[in-house]
Amino acid sequence: MTATTMPAAPAGHQSLNLRGQTLRTPVLGAIAVGAVALTALLYLVTSIHSRIQFVLIVLLLFSIGQTVASVLVEGARRARDRLVTTLVYGSFLLALIPLVAVLVAVIERGAKRLDMDFLTHSMRGIGARDAGGGIYHAIIGTLEQVGLASLMAVPFGLLVAVYLVEYGTGRISRVISFFVDVLTGLPSIIAGLFVLGFWILALGQPFTGFAGSLALTILMVPVVVRSAEEMLKLVPDELREASYALGVARWRTILKIVVPTALPGIVTGVMLAVARVAGETAPLLLTVFGDNSINMNPFDGEQSALPLYIYSQAGQPQQVAIDRAWAAALTLIIIIMLLNLIARFVASRAKVK
């Protein structure tokens, strides 16, 4: 009998304490309510009004209260964990505020003028106080200018990226990399000024949609190069070697193995570049000049563009013009979103399921 019983725990043995103490949910709720109440009190006695600051102060008080309570109940390690978790979630919510606010504001103010009539008419013959008018000419201009710019910038940027990743070694590639970095930070108006000074003034070309797309190309190329370069670098060397070992030439390996493997990332990068230049105003101001009539030909005559249209309408004193600007802004956002969805759909079709 004595042989089968376990030896008794030695006297003074302490429990392993695997569970630890945890702050209960009602306690956290009480701290939150306290933070709100304290902030409200603060707003009553002082002259602070801002709603954003209210959220910030509540967050601050809550994390202080939570940390103190947690140190007392749970210990320092758990308290740090709670503090950082709160900070991370708080930052995420704060970052979301402007995004949602912009979307809500644009939809709220843009939706009332956005109808088929608005989308299918130009501003030709619309007086300063007239309520009608539309953005057909600006949509045409933006689509053509961004389309032409993409046609020039995407193949060119991809080729540069392929050179940098697959072929470039030593000095030349470092120099190219450096200039791509410099171009990435180029203020967009400089691109417009360059096209104005070189293409329009020095070479004597007219203001056209094409001149605008040249300026947009300058802005697009570095973004495309950078993102495509990062994506191509992510393709493992083992895939290149596997292809070489099958007796596939280098250029074919790049074309059929490396680029397709990196394609989803490249598409995302290209879409970011398109979205960036589609909203550019300054370079177009100096190159396409803006026009109230429909001009389908980007190579002949002045054109309009959505950002340009928003800029000129928003600058006018009449409420009808400002409404048109909001509706055009909403249209621009929708167009970019649609392009993004289409690109993602195409990229996902390229994958095997």
Next chain:
Amino acid sequence: MATRIEISGLTAYYGKFKAVADVNLTIEPKSVTAFIGPSGCGKSTVLRTLNRMHEVLPGARVEGKVLLDGEDLYGPGVDPVNVRRNVGMVFQRPNPFPTMSIYENVIAGLKLNGVRKKSLLDERVEESLKGANLWDEVKDRLNRPGAGLSGGQQQRLCIARAIAVEPQVLLMDEPCSALDPISTLAIEDLIQKLRSSYTIVIVTHNMQQASRVSETTAFFSLEKTGDPGRLVEYSTTSQIFSNPKEKRTEDYISGRFG
């Protein structure tokens, strides 16, 4: 098919570093030869010189001769792309192309080299997958991604991909080191089957594997880190494992070092 490989005076460099020096050996056609030795002794490097994959790395170069049926792979005017069509390779980690289905993976070599005829491609897929002992497992899902297979199946897919281009020689660089024992057995069975049609060279860290699958074995070693690796002993596998001539070979295979 199948080809004799003669290596003479082969020295391989990575930049200024001499990785392996003065290797001389002859590999008979339709045989399995194992390269064994401690890490860093240059066995994988020698393997990669046999299909000119060594020079793919920046700064890597080769001196000496590798004769494939009497023709020097490093002779003037030799196109490495054509060399690799005759000398296939299977890598340490299975590396199917992630953007391609099982079917497309097998015919990748053919398709990328311009074969278009559907009937020929279909035929070659079945042939190669059967050759790689994978057909029964994947014949109902040829259009699924190759990357969705298990590790052992992926490696057999890579072997199918390598034999689909009908090479003369098959190089295997530690093909089982990332696989479990069952998948390793499947690959070893496959090597037994392939030996009748290909000259096979396999690098392995697993000495039991070398003794199981190969007829001849080359033992590489190096004096100390930083020295180039050298071929220590090259003989029949039974000789190497039962009665090696060199003290260092005996020490290595009996587990006294490395």
